Amino acid sequence: MTHETDSLHDHDRLAEIAALDLTNTEIDTVLQDVVEEAAESLNLPQAMVSVVLDEAQYFAAMHGVEGWMAATRGTPLEWSFCQHTARRKEIFVVEDATADELVKDSPLVRLEGQRCYAGVPMISSRGHVLGSFCVAGPDAHSFSPEELNELRRLAAKATARLEERRPAA
Amino acid sequence: MAYQFESDASVTSTPQRTVPGYELAPPSEQDLIMAMARMVGVEDARATWTGVRAACGPAHPESPMTLDQLHSAAELLAQRPGLKVPARAFAIRLNSYRMLSNLDSA
Secondary structure (H helix, E strand, C coil): CCCCCCHHHCHHHHHHHHHCCCCCCCHHHHHHHHHHHHHHHHCCCEEEEEEECCCEEEEEEEECCCHHHHHHCEEEHHHCCHHHHHHHCCCEEECCHHHCCCCCCCHHHHCCCCCEEEEEEEECCCCCEEEEEEEEECCCCCCCHHHHHHHHHHHHHHHHHHHCCCCCC | CCCCCCCCCCECCCCCCCECCCCECCCCHHHHHHHHHHHHCHHHHHHHHHHHHHHHCCCCCCCCCEHHHHHHHHHHHCCCCCCHHHHHHHHHHHHHHHHHHHHHHC
16 A cells, blocks of 8 residues: 555545545446536546545446456556656557556556557546546557547536535535 | 355455456555555554554454454445545455455355
8 A cells, every 4th residue: 555645645635535426336327427418438447436545446327348447447557657647747648558647557457358448537526536538448549639638528517416415505 | 147245354464366357456454554644644544543453453463354354444444534545445355355255265
């Protein structure tokens, strides 16, 4: 586990995730149509809303995820592509993970066969990064500007739905 | 393929092998306390943990907790609004370890 100072450990960010109740399993139902639309629009097998927690990513909604990752609904944080999206607070694109310095050593690449990825940070109305709206697949893939714009659109749609869950002040 | 989390009586204070290739070790009691402390402060984390350990842990306070007991502790902590984020993260790491260990030994 990571113990060094890390922006992803920020108390207020984690409190925002808790306030929006993003670890509630009912979110999968709330966002299922959006992740399905993302996978279909970008013609990739996997689409997820990955909530970036302090030590793990949690798949609040997922499409096309199988095996142990579907059972655990997440992975350790240090393996995740979405940690980079969350830290950067900007879109993170990996066309070929085996050639990307940030992720090539991740077990998700070496052992699980993840090869391409595009993730858009999901940022709350209070400015906290909640996680990443992302697509992924087992083959190298070049993302067109149109595909990335569609991913941004769907990420905004998903984030808006999460904001609707915020308790009234 | 449907997966089930299998019970095991491993303890967290003794050295445990990592999952080959993944190099993933099981999360420890100390990891969870540190994560709790980030949310509620060290003193509150320790006080909370004392109660949770009494509820979920071994009868003897000095005995290490099994992975099953740690899982139960994380489930209990996930019910507390201020601690559900670190509790969920801990559970994902623990379940990942158990799943991958079972796959490796299958």
